[in-house]
Amino acid sequence: MSQQSLAFRDLTLGYDRHPAVHHLSGTVPAGSLLAIVGANGSGKSTLLKGIVGVLKPMDGAILRPASMRLAYLPQQSELDRSFPARVFDLVSLGLWPRRGLLGRHKAEDRDRLEAALAAVGLKGFATRGIDTLSGGQLQRALFARVLLQDADLILLDEPFNAVDHKTVEDLVALIKQWHAEKRTVLVVAHDLELVRAHFPQTLLLARRLVNWGPTAQVLTPANLALALHFHEAWDDNAPWCAPGDTHDHARDDHAHEHHHHAHQHRGAA
Amino acid sequence: MNALYDIIFAPFIEFGFMQRALGGALLLCLSACPVGVFLMLRRMSLAGDAMAHAILPGAAAGFLLYGLEIVPMTVGGLVAGVVVALGAAAVSRLTVLKEDASMAAFYLISLALGVLIVSLRGSPIDLMHVLFGTVLALNDEALGLIGGITAVTLAGLFVFWRALIAECLDPLFLRSVSKLGPPVHFVFLGLVVLNLVGGFQALGTLLSVGLMMLPAAAARFWTGQVISMCVVATLVGAASVISGLLLSFHLSLPSGPSIILSAGVVYLLSVLVGPRGLPSRRSRSLRHRAA
Numbered sequence: 001m002s003q004q005s006l007a008f009r010d011l012t013l014g015y016d017r018h019p020a021v022h023h024l025s026g027t028v029p030a031g032s033l034l035a036i037v038g039a040n041g042s043g044k045s046t047l048l049k050g051i052v053g054v055l056k057p058m059d060g061a062i063l064r065p066a067s068m069r070l071a072y073l074p075q076q077s078e079l080d081r082s083f084p085a086r087v088f089d090l091v092s093l094g095l096w097p098r099r100g101l102l103g104r105h106k107a108e109d110r111d112r113l114e115a116a117l118a119a120v121g122l123k124g125f126a127t128r129g130i131d132t133l134s135g136g137q138l139q140r141a142l143f144a145r146v147l148l149q150d151a152d153l154i155l156l157d158e159p160f161n162a163v164d165h166k167t168v169e170d171l172v173a174l175i176k177q178w179h180a181e182k183r184t185v186l187v188v189a190h191d192l193e194l195v196r197a198h199f200p201q202t203l204l205l206a207r208r209l210v211n212w213g214p215t216a217q218v219l220t221p222a223n224l225a226l227a228l229h230f231h232e233a234w235d236d237n238a239p240w241c242a243p244g245d246t247h248d249h250a251r252d253d254h255a256h257e258h259h260h261h262a263h264q265h266r267g268a269a
Numbered sequence: 270m271n272a273l274y275d276i277i278f279a280p281f282i283e284f285g286f287m288q289r290a291l292g293g294a295l296l297l298c299l300s301a302c303p304v305g306v307f308l309m310l311r312r313m314s315l316a317g318d319a320m321a322h323a324i325l326p327g328a329a330a331g332f333l334l335y336g337l338e339i340v341p342m343t344v345g346g347l348v349a350g351v352v353v354a355l356g357a358a359a360v361s362r363l364t365v366l367k368e369d370a371s372m373a374a375f376y377l378i379s380l381a382l383g384v385l386i387v388s389l390r391g392s393p394i395d396l397m398h399v400l401f402g403t404v405l406a407l408n409d410e411a412l413g414l415i416g417g418i419t420a421v422t423l424a425g426l427f428v429f430w431r432a433l434i435a436e437c438l439d440p441l442f443l444r445s446v447s448k449l450g451p452p453v454h455f456v457f458l459g460l461v462v463l464n465l466v467g468g469f470q471a472l473g474t475l476l477s478v479g480l481m482m483l484p485a486a487a488a489r490f491w492t493g494q495v496i497s498m499c500v501v502a503t504l505v506g507a508a509s510v511i512s513g514l515l516l517s518f519h520l521s522l523p524s525g526p527s528i529i530l531s532a533g534v535v536y537l538l539s540v541l542v543g544p545r546g547l548p549s550r551r552s553r554s555l556r557h558r559a560a
Contacts (some may be wrong), residue, residue, distance in 0.1 A: 052445045072445035083310060083438045093435055096446040101431055112542050148447075243544045 004068060005029045005182060006051065010060035012241075013043070013050040017240070017265045019058065020046040022208040028186065033179040035195040035215065036188045038205035040227050044188040045075065047205070048155045051186070058265045064153065069097060070152035073142055075158050081131055087141050090124040091116065094148030116144040121170060136167035136196060143174055153180055154186045160194065168225075172198050193218055241265050280518045282536040289407045289513055290524065293471050296415045297480060298506035299557040300422035301464040303499040305485035308461060310437050310495070312324075314482055316369070319376040320378075323353035323463045325383030330471060333390050337409050343466055350462030353379050358458065412471045418467035425460050431454055435493060472525040479529035480506055490543025505535050 008026040013021040028034055036044045036185075047200060049055040052072045053064055071094075094116075095109050113257040117123055120140040130138065139159060146154060156175070160168050176198065178185050189195050195215060202218040204210040206227040211218045308317050325348025331341035332356045353375045360375075361368035380534075426433070432453040435443040446448040461481075468477025484505035490497045513528030542544045 074441035
């Protein structure tokens, strides 16, 4: 696996000039297993979308080497479950990085796909329609797709939502296996017990960074109180975010970069 | 046996215009029906209808300047269709308006403009021609055009197949592995416009969307896979074309509506007897498997 790290440099991501992730700086060392925790609207999914490149930074930058292979699992609700596709069709999308738009799927691809399905406990499901799967089975299939992608950096957005206890256990085992293989794994999660039990590092977001480090030191009552009581509504009249204003955690030497940036965004609510 | 020959084969063997109509409409099925399947799966079934109206002012402008000539009317229709598709997509991506609403706005403007242009010169009969087409009067030029559109569409679907599937099924995933996500939407809208423009010569702007959507909707009841859905839709379209042309020939009915109504009958039958239609609902409630 690539030994290069992922870094955020004074990163602001958002929608319509309002920040959803505000001035985030830090480095995710290669091989990290990092939980991203925060209330609804705290910027967790937005951060993943920024790393993937679906959302362009309003300010600052996300630094990741071009050679870093990335696998992204969006929230299940982004998927059209009524689409007439078999498990095979869904999982084989994971071959895209290898075969692209036009490359033929080879016999070895088919073998890898079967192996991935077996690894997530869906042996024999290849020809089942995705509309017949339970929420847990669908999530297993999506994990099989991540397996096929064979990525250095794995981003999972709320993979444990609407999934039963046994499935969570199996999915956590897969995540730990990826961690053991020195892949970098970022997981958006809500279940704090689960995070405490399995994730060495935690990033606590409340639009701005609340805390980031070893899980036990981050998930303290004081930090959680801070994270859960931020104002969720945007303030339409929030002042423009000025250089140096709300740099809770950004280093000061980044402040000058604001002057060079074309976009303006509102200050945190 | 002879009667069967007279009813089914003789019209196509003995009359050149019937052969052309059959050839043109079958070619159109080959490309428009799979495009319709994707429109349906993208929940854009009504967008096809809107786009069919949207090409009218372009076709009408071509008609106004050059009379009933296929090339100017086709080019005009293409331009109008692309403008409306791009405009609607751009407004929905850059503003709060959803794509269905922005498309409704654009196509209504376009349709009104089209009717206005036709009325500047033509008689109501000309308007009827533009709206309802004449599959029984396809000339070589029109056949060549439809053939070209079919070739381009099939090539486009072949090349972008994987991206089209991914864009429908899991658009965010596609954007994470490829930059094709947004462009493939526009490529697809381009194919829709192309097929509607090809269809309006044969069936008219209003009915060409019928050959696109009805077979696709019917095929949804028969299979659970996209590729077989495209095949079934094309077969349904072909059967509707043959039956519609024969009805038109023997009963002196207008050809366009006869073809579309034939497809409509197949659709209703599919709802009633298709394995994914109403029967699946009934059997589900009465019986269940042991595991």
